[in-house]
Amino acid sequence: MPPAADAGSPSAGVAERLTGLVAALRSHGVRIGTGETVDAAQALEALGLADRELLREGLAATLLHGTGQRRVFDPVFDVYFPRRVGAPQESEAPAGREELRSRLAAALAADDQALIARLAVEAVDGFGGYGASPGSDGWSAYQTLDRLRPQTLMARVRDSVRAQRAGAPGFADRLLEDEIRRRIEAFRAQVATEARRRVAERRGRDEIARRAVAPTADRVDFLFAGRAQLAELRRVVQPLARKLATRLAARRRRAARGTIDLRRTLRGSLSTGGVPMRPVLRRRRPVRPELVLLCDVSGSVSGFSDFTMLLVQALHDQFSKVRVFAFVNRIDEVTGLLVHGAADPEGLGARIRTEATLTGWHGSSDYGVAFGEFDERYADAVGPRTTVFVLGDARTNMSDPNLPAVRRLCERARHVYWLNPEQRSQWGTGDSAAPAYAELVEMHECRNARQLGELIARLLPV
Numbered sequence: 001m002p003p004a005a006d007a008g009s010p011s012a013g014v015a016e017r018l019t020g021l022v023a024a025l026r027s028h029g030v031r032i033g034t035g036e037t038v039d040a041a042q043a044l045e046a047l048g049l050a051d052r053e054l055l056r057e058g059l060a061a062t063l064l065h066g067t068g069q070r071r072v073f074d075p076v077f078d079v080y081f082p083r084r085v086g087a088p089q090e091s092e093a094p095a096g097r098e099e100l101r102s103r104l105a106a107a108l109a110a111d112d113q114a115l116i117a118r119l120a121v122e123a124v125d126g127f128g129g130y131g132a133s134p135g136s137d138g139w140s141a142y143q144t145l146d147r148l149r150p151q152t153l154m155a156r157v158r159d160s161v162r163a164q165r166a167g168a169p170g171f172a173d174r175l176l177e178d179e180i181r182r183r184i185e186a187f188r189a190q191v192a193t194e195a196r197r198r199v200a201e202r203r204g205r206d207e208i209a210r211r212a213v214a215p216t217a218d219r220v221d222f223l224f225a226g227r228a229q230l231a232e233l234r235r236v237v238q239p240l241a242r243k244l245a246t247r248l249a250a251r252r253r254r255a256a257r258g259t260i261d262l263r264r265t266l267r268g269s270l271s272t273g274g275v276p277m278r279p280v281l282r283r284r285r286p287v288r289p290e291l292v293l294l295c296d297v298s299g300s301v302s303g304f305s306d307f308t309m310l311l312v313q314a315l316h317d318q319f320s321k322v323r324v325f326a327f328v329n330r331i332d333e334v335t336g337l338l339v340h341g342a343a344d345p346e347g348l349g350a351r352i353r354t355e356a357t358l359t360g361w362h363g364s365s366d367y368g369v370a371f372g373e374f375d376e377r378y379a380d381a382v383g384p385r386t387t388v389f390v391l392g393d394a395r396t397n398m399s400d401p402n403l404p405a406v407r408r409l410c411e412r413a414r415h416v417y418w419l420n421p422e423q424r425s426q427w428g429t430g431d432s433a434a435p436a437y438a439e440l441v442e443m444h445e446c447r448n449a450r451q452l453g454e455l456i457a458r459l460l461p462v
Contacts, residue, residue: 018044018059021080025063028072029216029450036063055081068236072216075196082197097147100126105153108183109160116183120190123148128195141188141195150184157183218449222304222421223393230303233449234310240453241314247457248318288320289387289414289460294374296392297352298328298365304421305391306349308452313338318460323381329366331373332356365395367433368402375405382412387460390418390441394427394434401433406440417459419446 022037039062047058056077064073100123107115128144157180217232218240225233264280293312295305309324316322326334334352352358382388388409394401410416418441420427420434427434427443434443444459446452 014044014049015041017080021059021076022063024076024080025069025073028076029219030064030069030072032063039063049081052081069216075193078193079196082193097127101148101150101153104148104150104187105156105160108150108153108157108180108187109164111183116187117190120187120194123191124194124198128191128198139195139198141192144191144195145188150187153184154180218453220449221447222307223300223447225303230307233303233307236449237307237310237314240449241311244311244315244453244457245318248315248460251457288318290321290383290385291319291323291460292381292386292388292413293322293324294331294370294388294390294392295324295326296328296365296367296370297326297349297358301391301393301421302349304446307449308389308391308419309334309338310348311452311456315456320385325374325378325381326352326356326358327370327374328358329364329369330358331370331377332358333378364397365392366399367392367394367396367437368400368405371402371405371409375408379412382409384412384414386413388413388416390416391421392418393420393422393432394418394437394443395431396433398431401436403436403440406437410440415459416441417455418443419452419455420444421447423447 018041019037022032022040026032040059043058043062044055047055049055056074059077060070060073064070100119104116104119104123107119123144124139124141127147128139128141130140130143154177158176161176161180217229217236220229220233261280265276265278268278268280269276291312293309295309296302297305305326312322312324322335323333324335324338325331334356337352337355338348418437420443422432422434422445424445426432427438437443444455446455
């Protein structure tokens with residue numbers, strides 16, 4: 001029987017935790033190579049398990065490529081390297097609710113981080129279990145916090161700290177309350193981490209790391225992103241644009257070299273007995289494409305359209321001309337508003353919906369009317385060098401999809417692509433006209449920023 005590993009030396013089980021951590025991070029889009037994994041193993045061997053926060057920083061330094069990835073790394077680390085890894089198991093009888101609240105108030109007043117961490121474990125142990133079995137079928141952070149209600153300890157902790165400082169009420173109380181609120185939020189986060197750890201030990205760490213950890217900003221589903229997630233998406237526009245610009249420039253350099261002219265190459269090989277010693281290239285001069293965006297800015301798809309418009313604005317130098325049109329059931333050009341919105345990305349969508357004429361007698365999407373109006377008013381915007389991107393979910397609210405107008409658009413343009421933020425399995429359900437449009441236009445599922453970047457880099461002509 002192998003000897004038990006102490007807190008300072010990684011065992012085979014800990015090595016499995018490290019490989020599981022790496023696999024979970026990769027599944028969330030964090031690019032980790034073999035070299036980084038080896039470095040992390042060496043860091044784990046050097047740091048051991050005695051100081052968990054030191055280990056966290058060591059693994060983050062070896063595995064991550066930017067601070068933005070900490071949002072994914074920290075909860076995954078907590079699943080694979082919880083507080084009890086490498087430490088003796090403690091088994092204490094769960095305290096009563098009021099006793100635990102009193103001890104928590106004292107710990108918060110003293111800002112005793114070690115005691116607060118232990119109380120988070122006790123809280124989940126005493127109030128977070130649910131199910132019929134003695135060992136509990138599951139663990140809930142929400143249930144724990146709902147029963148303990150740490151946010152109601154604010155006044156008690158504030159009075160305790162004030163008594164320790166022998167201070168009178170005054171302006172400093174506002175700063176003190178902010179500090180106490182921060183401590184309470186830290187305790188709530190530790191309760192959530194402990195509940196997640198227990199569920200992971202019961203159901204499997206890999207499953208919990210995959211399902212219970214929030215995705216990175218570039219993997220957030222456009223249709224389900226909240227206000228905070230959309231704000232974070234706006235912050236990744238510039239880095240994504242720089243990456244796409246580099247890839248597009250590289251494609252143009254390769255295209256400038258040209259492809260092999262087979263006929264001229266074979267003719268030239270006659271002098272060498274039919275051996276093509278000197279390939280002849282068909283040289284061409286790359287032309288920056290003209291780009292037209294047709295954006296549905298209604299309802300839940302507005303976040304997808306806003307982000308794509310901001311991305312195209314950041315990539316403006318990659319195109320010879322860019323024109324942007326927004327619609328709900330009427331269509332209007334918003335190119336000027338987009339350029340004006342460079343310093344105010346958060347207000348772009350609101351400004352478009354306020355200053356552009358996008359709706360008629362009703363406020364629901366009507367792709368057929370919008371396409372017909374574009375065909376009548378803006379036909380000159382599309383020519384043989386134009387690539388058109390249609391952004392929307394193709395849900396027509398049971399109105400006429402106006403396929404003839406879409407067919408005329410495809411005849412005039414060089415390429416027409418439709419980026420649909422809905423899951424492919426939802427196309428054609430309810431009022432979705434996606435299958436009908438897909439017969440005329442090349443339609444692609446585009447649910448997050450990562451997919452959007454890949455599609456733009458692949459579909460844009462050089």
